[in-house]
Amino acid sequence: MTGATERLPAGLAPSSGSLNFTEDTVPAVLQQEHRLAPGRWGVLHVFEGSVRFVNLETGDEHDVSAPDLITIHPQVPHKLHLTGRLRCRVDFFRELDDNATMRTPGSFANDEVHRSFQRCEATGDFADTFYNTFLNSSPEIAPHFAQTDFARQRKLLRDSVQLMVARDVADPEMRALVNQLGESHSRTKRNIAPRLYELWLDSICETVKALDSEWTAELEAHWRVRMRAGMQIIMAAY
Template sequence: MSVLTQSSVKESFSRCCVNSKFLDRFYEIFLASHPAIAPLFRNTDFSKQKMALRSGLAMMVMHTEGNKIGTQGLDRIGQSHSRTRMNIDPSLYQFWIESLIKAVKECDPQCNAKLEGEWRQALKAGAAYISSQY
């Protein structure tokens, strides 16, 4: 990713986080996106989960910048989502990406087609990195 793209995604992420509906909206969309997803969250404390998502997204953005702390964060996520731990099927990440894109489009008033593409690029790279540890 180019520096400009990274900056655009980081700024968009900041705008989304200011919107109190962003994380709730993401989970509404995500849980309804595939029948296998909602059961994975059956016993989830969503206040903790939303904090984890926000942190994970920040790590993903940092990872795309080449930041080692971001990469270490994604390593922890990859390990926790691996087949030996939570066993999150990598095929479900496409629904996570699409759900996040929809939430960004709803919650970032400056989102446009170019920024959506930049988000997609960042999310796909992060999801691929996490999935590589499955």
């Protein structure tokens, strides 16, 4: 009923995500029997260390060690058992009933984030500022880009951010993009460890702060929600 490296069913809509937890901050409720509601799926990402996932329906126990994830099915009783050092997060997804529309979380802030992106582009080179920030965010990043043609990469990044800003995940072009990026960044291809996406998102936000004269903390929160939806799908494909 649960499985590491198991793919989520296609077409689920990203919903909320948890905070990042360490072994000291994992909420007690996650360490006791609990279950996701009908139609709700979860992906537990282990960024550092490991944790034991206990499926209380089957009795299976599975140690999930970084960098790895485990897919959590709706309604399956389970709990986490701490085994030592840990940094993790849980991303949530939902099935859609016939009447539901697949709105990206953050749809309410679409126009605001879109206008912010346009202001950034009027001020400077979004992708250039982004890569200067991202490559300096951790010594782990630059080695991934050792062979990269940055003129080409800046354009690809800029176009993908624009699509993530402008379209909901229901949009076929947007969905195709994040599915393809999920594939290309996964462990069998570029092997981008899911914890690095936190640096990616922080770097996007620093770029917006540097280029948008109308930046506010609230605007940044809207950017985070908006980008997170596509990111969740890419990360779940790791």
